[in-house]
Amino acid sequence: MKKSFLKSFYFLALAASWNMGCTPSCGDPALVAIPAADATAPKGKWMVSVLTVTPSGPISSMTPYEDPSNTLTVKTTDEVTVQWVATDEESGIKTTSMEGSWVQACSTPSGPISATALIPKVEQDLSFLTVCALKSWSLPRTEVNVNLACPPAGTLTDASYTFTGKATNMKGGGSMSVLKINITAP
Numbered sequence: 001m002k003k004s005f006l007k008s009f010y011f012l013a014l015a016a017s018w019n020m021g022c023t024p025s026c027g028d029p030a031l032v033a034i035p036a037a038d039a040t041a042p043k044g045k046w047m048v049s050v051l052t053v054t055p056s057g058p059i060s061s062m063t064p065y066e067d068p069s070n071t072l073t074v075k076t077t078d079e080v081t082v083q084w085v086a087t088d089e090e091s092g093i094k095t096t097s098m099e100g101s102w103v104q105a106c107s108t109p110s111g112p113i114s115a116t117a118l119i120p121k122v123e124q125d126l127s128f129l130t131v132c133a134l135k136s137w138s139l140p141r142t143e144v145n146v147n148l149a150c151p152p153a154g155t156l157t158d159a160s161y162t163f164t165g166k167a168t169n170m171k172g173g174g175s176m177s178v179l180k181i182n183i184t185a186p
Contacts, residue, residue, distance in 0.1 A: 025132075028132075031134060032088075032090065033131070035091055038088075038169055038170070040088070040173055042086050042087060042088035042167040042168065042169045043066070043086070043167075043175065044084065044087075044166070044175050044176070044177045045065060045084075046064065046066075046083070046084060046163070048062070048072065048080065048081070049061065049081045050063075050074055051078060052078050066177075068176065071179075071180045071182065072179075072181055073183075074181060074183055075146070075183070075184055076156065077147070077186050080144040083138055083140070084163070085139075086138075086167030088133075088135065088136075088169040089135050091133060091171045092126075092132070092133020092135055093167060093168075093169060093170075094126055094168045095124065095126065096137050096139060096167045096168075097121055097123035097124070097139075097166050097167075098121070098122050099118070099119060101116065101119060102116070102161045103158065104158070105157045105158040106151065106155060107155045108151055108155075113150070122140065123139075127170075129170070133169075133170050156183075156184075160181060160183060161180070161181040161183075162179070162181075163181075164176065164177070165179070
C-alpha cells in the first residue's frame with residue numbers, strides 16, 4: 001500500500017512538473033498574453049532626435065510625437081534621426097511599418113529645379129507569435145539627410161520629408177501616424 005501511494009505521488013509530481021514546463025508563460029514584463037478579443041488600437045509614436053550646432057556648442061533633443069499628424073521644422077545644418085515605435089499593452093504588436101518620401105525645390109537663375117523621391121518601406125511582421133506577444137516594437141532608427149543643397153547660385157525654396165508609420169495589434173486593430181519634417185536654410 002505504501003509503495004502504491006509513493007508511486008502515485010511520484011507519478012502525480014512528474015505529471016505536474018511536465019505540465020508546468022509545457023504551459024506557456026507570459027511572465028516577462030515585455031510580453032502580454034494574446035487575448036480572445038481587443039477592441040482598442042495600438043499606439044504609435046515618432047521618436048525624433050535633432051542635433052543643432054550653436055555658437056556655444058551642440059544642443060541635442062529627443063522628442064516624442066504621438067498625434068496622428070505631426071510637423072516639425074529643422075535647419076539644413078541640423079542632424080536628424082527618426083524612429084517609429086508601436087505599443088499595445090492589451091494584445092501586443094502584430095505588424096509595424098514605416099515609409100515616406102522627400103521633396104526639394106530650388107530657385108536658380110535658369111529657373112526652378114525640383115526633385116522628389118520615395119523612401120523604401122521598413123516593416124516587421126510578428127504574426128508568428130501565437131500565445132504571447134511583444135507589448136512594444138521599435139523599427140531601426142533612420143538618419144534623415146536634411147543637408148539638402150541647391151546648385152551654385154541656387155536658393156532652397158522648399159524641402160521636406162514625410163513619413164507614414166503604421167501598426168496593427170494581434171486582434172486586427174490598427175493605427176497610423178504621419179510625421180512631416182520641413183527643412184529651412186539657416
